[in-house]
Amino acid sequence: MDFELLYWHWVVFGIALMLLEIFLPSFTALWFGSGAVAVGLLMLLFPAMSLTTQVVLWTVLSGILTWGWFKYLRPLSVDKTKAGLSREAIVGEVGQVLTVPSEARRGVLRFPAPVLGSDEWQFISQDELNIGDRVRVIDVSGNSLIVSKQ
Numbered sequence: 240m241d242f243e244l245l246y247w248h249w250v251v252f253g254i255a256l257m258l259l260e261i262f263l264p265s266f267t268a269l270w271f272g273s274g275a276v277a278v279g280l281l282m283l284l285f286p287a288m289s290l291t292t293q294v295v296l297w298t299v300l301s302g303i304l305t306w307g308w309f310k311y312l313r314p315l316s317v318d319k320t321k322a323g324l325s326r327e328a329i330v331g332e333v334g335q336v337l338t339v340p341s342e343a344r345r346g347v348l349r350f351p352a353p354v355l356g357s358d359e360w361q362f363i364s365q366d367e368l369n370i371g372d373r374v375r376v377i378d379v380s381g382n383s384l385i386v387s388k389q
Contacts (some may be wrong), residue, residue: 244290249279249297266313267305274301326379329354333389336372340364345383348374362386 253275260268340346345361366388374386
């Protein structure tokens with residue numbers, strides 16, 4: 240009994256790999272499945288393709304698609320915002336003092352561009368500050384920033 244791979248074998252194999260991606264967190268089986276479906280479609284155009292050519296084609300297509308995903312598409316989907324990471328987003332930022340802190344109230348500083356949705360923040364500092372001084376955020380305390388003179 241001779242077994243011959245037909246185009247639909249590759250298509251079913253590719254769809255099975257794509258469905259397997261539901262259970263795998265790697266996001267790579269999708270590209271191997273896409274490669275298999277592509278080989279199946281090429282088999283429709285070239286039905287006399289040898290088994291060796293089919294496997295090599297599947298391997299090359301899967302590798303190219305996986306590489307393309309990690310090189311070009313995945314970086315586009317990375318969340319570049321710092322939402323939910325307030326401390327990490329604001330520590331190290333430099334702002335300018337608008338109001339000097341006193342015993343009765345906290346100081347106010349302004350960043351050149353809004354940070355976490357606001358360009359003005361209340362702050363606490365151990366340093367002697369004047370209006371217009373540049374300060375660097377060193378920590379966060381509740382809704383206020385802890386700064387040092389730059």
